[in-house]
Structures are given as structure tokens and as C-alpha cells.
Amino acid sequence: MNIFEVQHDRKNTRSVKWDMLEPVFQTDDVLPMWVADMDFKAPDKVNEALIERAKHGIYGYTMVDDAVKASIVNWINRRHQWEINPNWLSFSPGVVTSLHMAVQAFTEPDDKILIQTPVYTPFYNVIKSHGRQIVKNPLRYEDNYYQIDFNDFEEKLKQGVKAFILCSPHNPVGRVWKREELEQLARLCLAYNVLIISDEIHCDLTFPGEIHIPIASLSEEINNQAITCMSPSKTFNLAGLQASYIVTANKELREKINNQLSKQGVHELNTMGNTALEAAYIHGDQWLDELREVLKSHKEYVQKMFQTQVPYITVTNSEGTYLLWIDCSTLKMEPDALRKFMIQEAKVGLNTGKDYGEEGSSFMRMNIACPRVTLEEGVNRIIQAIQNIR
Structure with missing residues (x-):
């Protein structure tokens, strides 16, 4: 199996991303796709x-x-x-x-x-x-x-x-x-x-x-x-x-x-x-080159899914990082309501766009540095939740 497809259990490792769900989202019933670290093991040589x-x-x-x-x-x-x-x-x-x-x-x-x-x-x-x-x-x-x-x-x-x-x-x-x-x-x-x-x-x-x-x-x-x-x-x-x-x-x-x-x-x-x-x-060169291909593929997957399933939600065109900036302005929700919607209805833990400035009030930030199966689960949860209110 491709090393970037392996699911690693990060719970109970004092992981900020996985073990701080309750204090951050007031529930542990969300899929964490927020803080900027990856769910991939470091290169074997490291x-x-x-x-x-x-x-x-x-x-x-x-x-x-x-x-x-x-x-x-x-x-x-x-x-x-x-x-x-x-x-x-x-x-x-x-x-x-x-x-x-x-x-x-x-x-x-x-x-x-x-x-x-x-x-x-x-x-x-x-x-x-x-x-x-x-x-x-x-x-x-x-x-x-x-x-x-x-x-x-x-x-x-x-x-x-x-x-x-x-x-x-x-x-x-x-x-x-x-x-x-x-x-x-x-x-x-x-x-x-x-x-x-x-x-x-x-x-x-x-x-x-x-x-x-x-x-x-x-x-x-x-x-x-x-x-x-x-x-x-x-x-x-x-x-x-x-x-x-x-x-x-x-x-x-x-x-x-x-x-x-x-x-x-x-x-x-x-x-x-x-x-x-x-x-x-x-x-680390080869590992990184493979990672970059994975991240590009992940970005394209999210873009395609949103375009075909919820075309009124837009993934901002990006050229790098493993963080997607998602435009949710058509949902016409205030930042706090948008955050609660993602937590309570989609059950996905994202970063709230307003945290990056007023200009991000209608956006959410998604971390796509995870195995494809995790990514697909998160994307489908968001799509389903949005379709339920449209």
C-alpha cells in the first residue's frame, strides 16, 4: 500500500489535532481536518x-x-x-x-x-x-x-x-x-x-x-x-x-x-x-515529491466533488500547501453559525475563516494532508450536510 494511504491511529498520542477535539469543538464526534499537521508518518530515514x-x-x-x-x-x-x-x-x-x-x-x-x-x-x-x-x-x-x-x-x-x-x-x-x-x-x-x-x-x-x-x-x-x-x-x-x-x-x-x-x-x-x-x-526528496503529487490529487478531488455535488461551494484556486480555503458565502451564514454547522451537522472539524481576519468570515480552512479514505469521508460529510439544507 502507498505510504500516504495508510491510516494511522493518532488518538491518545497527545496529538493536538486528534486529542483536543472536546476543548476546541465542544465534542469529540468530529473528523479533525483542522490544525496544520499531517496524518502521514515522517520519512523512514527520519x-x-x-x-x-x-x-x-x-x-x-x-x-x-x-x-x-x-x-x-x-x-x-x-x-x-x-x-x-x-x-x-x-x-x-x-x-x-x-x-x-x-x-x-x-x-x-x-x-x-x-x-x-x-x-x-x-x-x-x-x-x-x-x-x-x-x-x-x-x-x-x-x-x-x-x-x-x-x-x-x-x-x-x-x-x-x-x-x-x-x-x-x-x-x-x-x-x-x-x-x-x-x-x-x-x-x-x-x-x-x-x-x-x-x-x-x-x-x-x-x-x-x-x-x-x-x-x-x-x-x-x-x-x-x-x-x-x-x-x-x-x-x-x-x-x-x-x-x-x-x-x-x-x-x-x-x-x-x-x-x-x-x-x-x-x-x-x-x-x-x-x-x-x-x-x-x-x-527526503523522493518522499516529498510523492507527497506533492498526493496533495495535488487530493485538492483536485475536493474541487471536483464540490463542483459536481454542491457547485455553490467553491474551493479557492491554490498552488501550494495542504490547506484548502473554501468559500461558503452562498450559505449566507454568520461565521459562528457556519462553524457550528460544520461541527454539528457535517461533523467535521475545520478552521473557521474569520480567525484569519474579517476577510475570511465566509470561509473555512480544510487540511487535506490525510489518507484518501479520510479525505473522502470528510468531503462527503460536508456535502451531505449542505445538501440537507438546500
Whole structure:
């Protein structure tokens, strides 16, 4: 059987996705298709490396050595055609941690930070929790596709924006930004001296035929005014091992982020995260290529089913990630009512679109990184529930 078709029982493993249904949905009678981790086992080589490390039985302080750094450098060059220097690397437990560090390191209280909404929920918190101001550049939703409103983007930068947190590929709308889009964003940020903080955690999860371009790779000038947050966690389902890194070419910026990490007591990766990262980046290519095909097939299945069974519900055209952004506006439900409908009638646990900003009020986010049988069950539950009220 294909490794991505195997159903794994994740209950009673302290899984946020499967063991927190009651506190999140007020019932355990839903199929969880929400929080962004996968129901697939990590690559065998990763699991073997972790088991081998565990056999040693000693988990003392662990360093990120040249070999681990080389695995990252080679991966980014091989998968994204970006040549980085190992000295540009800093390490943190996760990309959200890195974003918190960046906001503190590069901005001051009351500074304005721009985000493109609807967007990944923690973006709001990493700005507000440090007393910074959120500036929104809402994405344009036209013909079931999201695009950047560059005129609005520039107008917002003119208001004195200090930093721009880019989501690339974008969560939740699934856009993989084209080169010309990234170039225009970069040109404007340079013109208004705005730091680019780029969350590229989904960079490896583009559908076949789509290409992720790290914004810092566009030019030396951009590279000097950007920091890039990456991790193997989404790619290889390693989120619980807490291993991520920041790529910063600009020495002055790098010293600031490293100083902030040090202030918070963040120094090295944990032993198992270190081990898994290296193994994934050395051995994970074939596994990832197969996964990308599976995710594309899953997206197309959901689109086809909704188009044929409930054509008034639309899956937004996306180019990457394993998260689908579903337009439920024709149901004419308020966000809370839509959420309750999915829980109580469809019995599927999705993410509520409003959590990503007001622009997502009539949307739901679905995680399709699961075996096909699970996906089909979830989709059919939603279709049946919607047909029952139409």
C-alpha cells in the first residue's frame, strides 16, 4: 500500500489535532481536518535516524554543527535554487517563535507592521502582543483567486510601515507567489525602506509544476533587507520536534536577531529536532515529491466533488500547501453559525475563516494532508450536510 494511504491511529498520542477535539469543538464526534499537521508518518530515514539516536540513550546539550548546516544549505540550493552561506543561519524552536523574535529585534512599540489578509492567525498576535500596530493590505479575491493589491500596498507603506511580514506560500489562501509579484513587493519595500520578514514554512509544499521563489533570492539588495524563516516541520510532519531556522544575509540584522534569541534563552535545537532536520534534508526528496503529487490529487478531488455535488461551494484556486480555503458565502451564514454547522451537522472539524481576519468570515480552512479514505469521508460529510439544507 502507498505510504500516504495508510491510516494511522493518532488518538491518545497527545496529538493536538486528534486529542483536543472536546476543548476546541465542544465534542469529540468530529473528523479533525483542522490544525496544520499531517496524518502521514515522517520519512523512514527520519524515523530510523531518531531511533538510532535514541539508542544512544544520552540527551545532553546538542550543537548544530557544520553537517547539519550543510544539509540546510544543500536543501535550499537543491529545492529552491538559492545559494546561502551557512553563517547566515540562526536557529529557533519554530517559525512563530522566530516571528516574535523578529518583531522585537527590528521594531519598536507603536511601529506599524503590514500583513496581507486573510492570513495565518499568529501574525496578528506577534504584532499586537508586543505593542506594535497592525496595518492590513487585504488580498483581492476575484474569480476564485487571490491577488495582491499593489496600489493599496504602496499606500500603506507610505504611512510609515516599519516591517512587512510576508506569508509565502500564503496560508490560508494557498497562493504561491510568482516572480513578478515578489519583485514588485520587493521593489516597493526597498523604495520605502521596509524590512521584509518572510514566513516561508510552506515553501516545499507547492503542487507539481509550481515553483517557490524565496523573496530574498531575488537580488543581493533584497537579500540585504530581508530575513527568511523556514523549517522542515510542515514539509515532513515534524512540528512536534520544534526545529526551525532563520536565514539572514545582512550581518547587522543577523546580530540583532541572534541577540534577541539569546535574550529569550533560545540557543540551539533540541537533540531530536536536530537529528530529524538533518535526516529529512538529506534523504527526503523522493518522499516529498510523492507527497506533492498526493496533495495535488487530493485538492483536485475536493474541487471536483464540490463542483459536481454542491457547485455553490467553491474551493479557492491554490498552488501550494495542504490547506484548502473554501468559500461558503452562498450559505449566507454568520461565521459562528457556519462553524457550528460544520461541527454539528457535517461533523467535521475545520478552521473557521474569520480567525484569519474579517476577510475570511465566509470561509473555512480544510487540511487535506490525510489518507484518501479520510479525505473522502470528510468531503462527503460536508456535502451531505449542505445538501440537507438546500
